[in-house]
Amino acid sequence: xxxxxxxxxxxxxxxxxxxxxxxxxxxxxRVEPGSFVVALGxxxxxxxxxxxxxxxxxxxxxxxxxxxxxxVLGPGAERGVVFQNDALxxxxxxxxxxxxxxxxxxxxxxxxxxxxxxxxxxxGLAGFADHQVWQISGGMRQRVGLARALAADxxxxxxxxxxxxxxxxxxxxxxxxxxxxxARTGKGIFLITHGIEEAVLLATRLVIMSPRPGRxxxxxxxxxxxxxxxxxxxxxxxxxxAFVSAREQVRxxxxxxxxx
Amino acid sequence: MPDIFAILWAxxxxxxxxxxxxxxxxxxxxxxxxVRRRVFGTTAIVTTVxxxxxxxxxxxxxxxxxxxxPSPEAVATQAIxxxxxxxxxATLAQHLLASLGRVFAALLAAVLTAVPAGLAIxxxxxxxxxxxxxxxxxxxxxxxxxxxLVVIWFGxxxxxxxxxxYLAVFAPVALATAAGVRSVDxxxxxxxxxxxxxxxxxxxxxVLPGALPEILTGIRIGLGVGWSTLVAAELVAxxxxxxxxxxSAAQFLATDVVVLGILVxxxxxxxxxxxxxxxxRACVPWQxxx
Ligand SMILES: Nc1ncnc2c1ncn2[C@@H]1O[C@H](COP(=O)(O)OP(=O)(O)OP(=O)(O)O)[C@@H](O)[C@H]1O
Ligand SMILES: [Mg+2]
Numbered sequence: 070x071x072x073x074x075x076x077x078x079x080x081x082x083x084x085x086x087x088x089x090x091x092x093x094x095x096x097x098x099r100v101e102p103g104s105f106v107v108a109l110g111x112x113x114x115x116x117x118x119x120x121x122x123x124x125x126x127x128x129x130x131x132x133x134x135x136x137x138x139x140x141v142l143g144p145g146a147e148r149g150v151v152f153q154n155d156a157l158x159x160x161x162x163x164x165x166x167x168x169x170x171x172x173x174x175x176x177x178x179x180x181x182x183x184x185x186x187x188x189x190x191x192x193g194l195a196g197f198a199d200h201q202v203w204q205i206s207g208g209m210r211q212r213v214g215l216a217r218a219l220a221a222d223x224x225x226x227x228x229x230x231x232x233x234x235x236x237x238x239x240x241x242x243x244x245x246x247x248x249x250x251x252a253r254t255g256k257g258i259f260l261i262t263h264g265i266e267e268a269v270l271l272a273t274r275l276v277i278m279s280p281r282p283g284r285x286x287x288x289x290x291x292x293x294x295x296x297x298x299x300x301x302x303x304x305x306x307x308x309x310x311a312f313v314s315a316r317e318q319v320r321x322x323x324x325x326x327x328x329x
Numbered sequence: 330m331p332d333i334f335a336i337l338w339a340x341x342x343x344x345x346x347x348x349x350x351x352x353x354x355x356x357x358x359x360x361x362x363x364v365r366r367r368v369f370g371t372t373a374i375v376t377t378v379x380x381x382x383x384x385x386x387x388x389x390x391x392x393x394x395x396x397x398x399p400s401p402e403a404v405a406t407q408a409i410x411x412x413x414x415x416x417x418x419a420t421l422a423q424h425l426l427a428s429l430g431r432v433f434a435a436l437l438a439a440v441l442t443a444v445p446a447g448l449a450i451x452x453x454x455x456x457x458x459x460x461x462x463x464x465x466x467x468x469x470x471x472x473x474x475x476x477x478l479v480v481i482w483f484g485x486x487x488x489x490x491x492x493x494x495y496l497a498v499f500a501p502v503a504l505a506t507a508a509g510v511r512s513v514d515x516x517x518x519x520x521x522x523x524x525x526x527x528x529x530x531x532x533x534x535x536v537l538p539g540a541l542p543e544i545l546t547g548i549r550i551g552l553g554v555g556w557s558t559l560v561a562a563e564l565v566a567x568x569x570x571x572x573x574x575x576x577s578a579a580q581f582l583a584t585d586v587v588v589l590g591i592l593v594x595x596x597x598x599x600x601x602x603x604x605x606x607x608x609x610r611a612c613v614p615w616q617x618x619x
Contacts, residue, residue, distance in 0.1 A: 126519050146525030156516040159615035160538040170524035173534075203615055221524050 071137025073100040073123055073148070073225050073257060078132030080118050080283075091282030092118040095132070098276055098285070100225060103255045105294050107272035109262060109323065115283025116261040117153060120227050123259060124150045146170065149223030151231040153261075155214040157202045163213055164189065164198040170221030181220075188216040191246065193239070207234040212243070219250070228260045232267065244270060245303050252298035265323060269293060269316045270303055277322050287322045291315065399585035404592070407585040416586055417577050419569050425593065427569035431487070431562065432555050435494035439551060443499045444544060447506020451540070452532065460503070468500040472558045480565055490562040497558040498551035505547020509540030542613045549605040556598050571597075 080093040093115045100106045100123070108116045121127040122134050125144040134141040136148070144150075149170075157166050164185050165172075171181035189195055192212040197205055202213065211234050218226060231247075232240050244267060251258055262268050268275055271294050277287040293315070297306040306312055381401065387393060388400035395403065412421045419427070449456035467475070472493050483489045513536050521535045563572030571594050578586035609616075 124519070124523055126523075144519065144522040146523070148523060150520065150523040152516055152520060154516065156514070156520040158517060158520075158535065158538070160541075160613075169521070169534075173521070173524055173526050173530055201615070217520075217524070 071224075072102070073136050073141075073259075074098070074134070075119065075122055075129075076133045076135070078119075078122055078129035078134065080115070080122070080127065081130045093122075093129070094282035094284050096278075096283065096285050097132075098123075098259075100257045100259050102224070102257045105251055105258045105260070105271055105273045106276060107260050107262060107268045107274070108276045108278060109265065109268040109319070110278030111280060111323075112263075114278040114280035116278060117229055118283065119278075120150070120229050120259065120261060123225075124148055124227050146174075146221055147224040149218035149221055149226050151211075151214050151218045151226070151228040153229040153233070155207075155210040157210060157213055157217070159202050161202070162198075163194065163200050163202060163205065166202060166213055167216045167220050169217060185216070185220055188220045189213075191219070191250075192216045193242065208236065208239060211235065215243075223256070225257045225259065228258070230261050230263065233263070240267075241303055245297070247271065248294055248298040248303070252295070265320055266307065266316055269312065269319055270297060270307060275319065277319070289315075289319065396582060396584055399588060403585045404588050407583075407589050411574075411586065411589065416574055416583075417568075419574075421574075421593070424569055424571050424574045425597070427567075427573075428559055428563070428571045429597070431491050431570065432494055432552070432559060435491045435555055436498055436548075436552060438491070439495050439498035439502055439555075440548060443502035443547075443551075444506050446499075447503040447544070447547075448510055448532065448536070448540075450503065450507035451510025452536070457507070461507075464500050464503055467496065468504075472497050473561045473564075476561055476564065485566040489565050490567065493562040493565075494555045494558050498555040501551040501554060502544070502547040505550065506540060506544050509543030509547075510536055512543065513539035542609070542616050545605070545609045545612060549602065549609065552601055552605060553598065556594075556601065559594070 075096060075098045077095050077097055078093055079091070079095055081089040082092050084090045096115070096119060098106065098108075098119065108119060110116055118127065122129055123141070125134070125141045125148065128134075128142075141148075158169065161169065164182060167188050168176075168181040168185035171184060172178075176184075186195070186198060189198055192215055194205075194209060194212055194216070197209065202210060205213070211231055215228070215231055218228075232243050235243060247258070247260075248271065250256070260271060262271075269291060272289075272291050273294055275289040275291055276285055277289075278284060279286045293306050293309075293312055297303045300306065384398075385401050388395070388398050388403075399407075408421070415421070415423070446460055450460050451457075475496075476493060479489050479493055483492060517535055517539065518531055521531050526534065559570070560572035560575065563570040564576065567573040571590050575587050575590035575594075578584075578590065
């Protein structure tokens with residue numbers, strides 16, 4: 070399987086005052102198959118912009134985005150996306166939203182619903198298949214968005230704060246689910262979060278960013294995700310001394326940036 | 330000249346905004362909305378009754394001759410007579426059907442052409458450059474002003490009448506569709522594309538349903554405009570239709586039939602609007618939710 074890579078990418082936006090905003094400044098990130106890359110950074114540091122580059126929604130002002138040997142020129146089903154504000158289709162009910170990607174491929178209705186049902190089961194929404202999307206909570210909608218991306222079985226999963234609107238308990242369950250999925254399928258994952266603990270738990274590679282201009286200020290290789298996936302208990306890993314010290318180290322790095 | 334389309338459009342948008350809190354608002358907001366609605370409903374009914382009573386009183390006081398203001402009873406009697414025996418060779422139902430037939434033929438043709446045209450305008454700047462200028466040019470012209478030209482070109486047959494209404498409906502539906510297309514959430518389109526949707530699939534499965542609320546609003550406005558163009562259209566050598574009935578009754582100074590015709594035209598407009606609102610509610614239940 071091929072590597073998804075952003076090389077030396079700069080993204081400039083027009084600012085309201087007539088100047089330009091440097092949303093990303095010479096940023097490079099590689100997502101290898103089987104790796105779990107997490108981007109951590111304060112609001113406005115360009116995380117979503119970086120994800121948009123990988124997804125192909127946006128072309129860099131300069132630099133390159135490649136998938137294997139090919140340049141990324143637009144979105145594609147091999148790079149599944151979970152959006153910051155779910156982006157579900159309100160005219161479809163929950164299960165048809167989850168099955169949407171399969172429908173686009175022409176999979177027969179019965180088959181795709183079966184698969185969608187299994188995905189809903191996985192994210193803990195088995196009882197909500199026939200609900201309308203406006204009848205479920207924000208956290209549930211995020212999980213429907215996750216199920217929708219998973220159902221399409223992409224090579225890479227790009228997730229923009231997929232667990233942001235979840236309560237602490239569901240959030241922990243979803244972290245374990247993500248780790249389990251990742252360990253079993255070997256997909257390459259790129260995930261954005263504001264949670265330091267979440268980042269340290271999930272990442273095999275942690276990318277710390279800072280704003281104005283959006284830059285990568287530190288990168289770390291971590292192992293807790295594999296450990297937690299093997300033990301299927303995120304709680305235990307989080308209380309390990311090694312985890313706690315790594316978490317504090319990352320906290321220092323994040324706050325060191327914030328001071329500058 | 331105030332632009333009727335712009336006004337209707339703004340009114341429909343304001344109404345949609347006003348309807349939103351009822352679905353998801355807090356109990357107190359909903360209760361307040363409920364009270365406001367009841368106050369409005371009661372006042373509206375009282376106003377209507379008072380207007381009718383005034384009409385009745387003035388016509389019975391003998392202040393105005395019946396030629397200028399026939400009494401409600403005279404109009405009611407005419408209603409029964411025209412319904413049973415007809416007026417100028419057709420019963421009320423036949424006049425009504427003739428008018429409805431023209432409006433619906435025009436509406437059908439307009440929806441079938443204006444929705445694709447609106448999609449093209451909203452999706453493609455090239456198509457927009459071709460289609461928008463002529464639409465924006467003729468839209469503010471009152472149909473009566475170009476009626477003579479339509480007659481010169483297409484004669485005095487049924488085609489001219491339907492064409493006139495068609496033109497009146499086409500513009501609001503096309504422009505509403507284009508506005509609906511432009512309002513479709515960018516993220517939803519991106520979501521579909523990252524699930525592997527082709528361009529055609531994006532248009533069919535995301536853009537069209539996303540624009541549906543505005544398309545239906547456009548159709549509602551178009552139907553209102555189309556119905557009000559009816560009398561103008563039926564000026565063209567018609568032998569049937571509500572507009573024609575009112576015209577010929579006026580020539581014979583049969584004021585009671587004129588008033589009857591006006592009341593029927595108003596009632597039909599009201600029924601059509603209510604029907605379309607029901608359709609809108611049934612087709613876009615997600616309206617007002619995100
Ligand atoms: N379409 C746009 N036009 C202009 N400026 C933009 C646009 N999109 C993003 N920006 C700017 O680029 C910067 C980075 O935005 P981005 O959405 O990537 O941040 P983020 O890290 O995802 O923030 P958050 O954590 O709040 O989601 C911000 O300063 C933002 O104002
Ligand atoms: Mg963001």
